[in-house]
Amino acid sequence: xxSNNKFIKIAVPVLAVLLSFLVxxxxxxxxxxxxxxxxxxxxxxxxxxxxxxxxxxxxATPLIFTGLAATxxxxxxxxxxxxxxxxxxxxxxxxxxxxxxxxxxxxSLLIVSLLSxxxxxxAWGYIPGIxxxxxxxxxxxxxxxxxxxAILFMGFLYTGPFRDGNxxxxxAVTAKLARFVGNTRIHxxxxxxxxxxxxxxxxxxxxxxxxxxxxVGLNQTASQFNGYPVKKLMLLSFIIxxxxxxxxxxxxxxxxxxxxxxxxxxGYGFDGVAIALIGQLNPVGTVVVxxxxxxxxxxxxxxxxxxxLPTSVIDIIQALVIIFAVAGSAFVxxxxxxxxxxxxxxxxxxxx
Amino acid sequence: MEVxxxxxxxxxxxxxxxxxxxxxxxVALAELxxxxxxxxxxxxxxxxxxxxxxxxxxxxxxxxxxxxxxxxAVGGIVINSVYAFCTIxxxxxxxxxxxxxxxxxxxxxxxxxxxKFGISSSLAQATLMQEMPIPVLSSIPVIGxxxxxxxxxxxxxxxxxxxxxVFFSKTKAxxxxxxxxxxxxxxxxxxxxxxxxxYLACMICGALAGxxxxxxxxCYISTYSDGVVSGRGFxxxxxxxxxxxxxxxxxxxxxxxxxxxxxxxxxxxLNSSTxxxxxxxxxxxxxxxxxxxxxxKKAGPAANGRPYFREER
Numbered sequence: 001x002x003s004n005n006k007f008i009k010i011a012v013p014v015l016a017v018l019l020s021f022l023v024x025x026x027x028x029x030x031x032x033x034x035x036x037x038x039x040x041x042x043x044x045x046x047x048x049x050x051x052x053x054x055x056x057x058x059x060a061t062p063l064i065f066t067g068l069a070a071t072x073x074x075x076x077x078x079x080x081x082x083x084x085x086x087x088x089x090x091x092x093x094x095x096x097x098x099x100x101x102x103x104x105x106x107x108s109l110l111i112v113s114l115l116s117x118x119x120x121x122x123a124w125g126y127i128p129g130i131x132x133x134x135x136x137x138x139x140x141x142x143x144x145x146x147x148x149x150a151i152l153f154m155g156f157l158y159t160g161p162f163r164d165g166n167x168x169x170x171x172a173v174t175a176k177l178a179r180f181v182g183n184t185r186i187h188x189x190x191x192x193x194x195x196x197x198x199x200x201x202x203x204x205x206x207x208x209x210x211x212x213x214x215x216v217g218l219n220q221t222a223s224q225f226n227g228y229p230v231k232k233l234m235l236l237s238f239i240i241x242x243x244x245x246x247x248x249x250x251x252x253x254x255x256x257x258x259x260x261x262x263x264x265x266x267g268y269g270f271d272g273v274a275i276a277l278i279g280q281l282n283p284v285g286t287v288v289v290x291x292x293x294x295x296x297x298x299x300x301x302x303x304x305x306x307x308x309l310p311t312s313v314i315d316i317i318q319a320l321v322i323i324f325a326v327a328g329s330a331f332v333x334x335x336x337x338x339x340x341x342x343x344x345x346x347x348x349x350x351x352x
Numbered sequence: 353m354e355v356x357x358x359x360x361x362x363x364x365x366x367x368x369x370x371x372x373x374x375x376x377x378x379v380a381l382a383e384l385x386x387x388x389x390x391x392x393x394x395x396x397x398x399x400x401x402x403x404x405x406x407x408x409x410x411x412x413x414x415x416x417x418x419x420x421x422x423x424x425a426v427g428g429i430v431i432n433s434v435y436a437f438c439t440i441x442x443x444x445x446x447x448x449x450x451x452x453x454x455x456x457x458x459x460x461x462x463x464x465x466x467x468k469f470g471i472s473s474s475l476a477q478a479t480l481m482q483e484m485p486i487p488v489l490s491s492i493p494v495i496g497x498x499x500x501x502x503x504x505x506x507x508x509x510x511x512x513x514x515x516x517x518v519f520f521s522k523t524k525a526x527x528x529x530x531x532x533x534x535x536x537x538x539x540x541x542x543x544x545x546x547x548x549x550x551y552l553a554c555m556i557c558g559a560l561a562g563x564x565x566x567x568x569x570x571c572y573i574s575t576y577s578d579g580v581v582s583g584r585g586f587x588x589x590x591x592x593x594x595x596x597x598x599x600x601x602x603x604x605x606x607x608x609x610x611x612x613x614x615x616x617x618x619x620x621x622l623n624s625s626t627x628x629x630x631x632x633x634x635x636x637x638x639x640x641x642x643x644x645x646x647x648x649k650k651a652g653p654a655a656n657g658r659p660y661f662r663e664e665r
Binding site for chain 1: 394434438442443444445447448449451452454455456459460462463466467582583586587589590593627629630632633636637639640643644661663
């Protein structure tokens, strides 16, 4: 039964991806394009050569962070839709540190700056968490409102106090994350992201605190009876989730963008939620799906140049994946379908 | 202070409060109808975006904003039927699926817009809906201009409030409808078609949220752009909570949020020295504070958000 479960958990998202590509192909054909050619350009744009591959990794890095943020919160049964705000606040804190503490040298400045991102993100995640456990507020609404506030705040920063020159943007940070693969823009952030994913995986599935956290996510009442500090764990998961997203924002600033400007972090929060859900709320799955999303994004531009199809075709495929994956997960959990699948696997076992 | 206390400013403020509250009110009513049947739909933002696009496209190509609004309603129903099927029949978690709609619907809207107007388009403009002053009433001094010379959609939105109140509190159909959100099992036993009611709720929700989105592109700004909804769906969601799941309460909440939005715009016009981002935060901050002080979780329908399986005990 266990292995069967695992199989389904992988099969559902894979099928969802394939189905989305199929629907995407139909869509492309409908608007007069050639699906095979379009997908060829898509994958060429994503894997064609080293620098293309590098771009997919660069694009995947922030998505891994926001995806992990969403996964971590959801594991404890709270919905963090505010990863975008936390991401942005993390970057804002880093800009503040980078431009204020000019006395520090390269590496130490980088570390302080990344830490400030973690703290700012965590603080931004603390707000919906504390409002949920003390006032019973809907954390989704609170975190969404905080997203808009954070984005406006960032806008205030790059047009106001931290503006540099004529364009509405901040000065570039001086401390940059190291780039280590040839000519590509791949930076040390990806290593941070992967290590973080493994740490979270270990924490959630192999430590007692992680177990308590997941227990709260599965059944609050039972956890309460077991004496787990339910509210504290919820708050904690919100803070950590925010901190992860904040670190993501800081890494994106120091590794890829270097400046704050309009559109920084745009859409990463919701994409993170989508990635977490398609990745079946597993940190490793999250990394895989984040990479898939990055492939779609990096390839989309090449496809647009090569075939003239708008990149939003790819947005639709991305959105379809989540529609199919969530519906699929619900479908296999329907009582009679679950029974059917269980029968199927027990028959197989008998045959063996 | 003189700038704020003159009559012209106050009049403009009241007028734009009524205008800004309308989309929030319509969409909050959409959510009210949905949640009263136990369907929490956080995909309002997405449905609005889709309604806004469809409304814009139709009004752009026919020159009839009213047709655009109708088309927006149809578009909303289409998108929300995906949500309805997956949550009611497949038993997907409502919150999660609402989120999926939030990602899915704007992507489609943006795609359709680009198909129609090309990849690098300048902003296409459509005609805005004309105001339709109500004959006798609009000639009353002061009040006539403030309350009775608006677009038809605004009248519709405010008319829906007393109608919804009567429906939910005074009619048998309304009480049956509410029973589905409170205790579906008991409702089913009494012969109320639970699944059908839930589908109906999703249709109403989709239609109203679509109209709310279409209002933005046919009555408020004459063009569509990605992000035109800018969180109004979520503000509407909080209006339902703040309004304690009652039509009158929802109206008050929508007016309050509309007021903050109007105030923010008026202030931007008046003092250009303050960075506009700080003023633009007002509606969101206000939503947060209002929720923090008045939002209490335990007031909604009892079976809100729970999946319903007929066969399950």
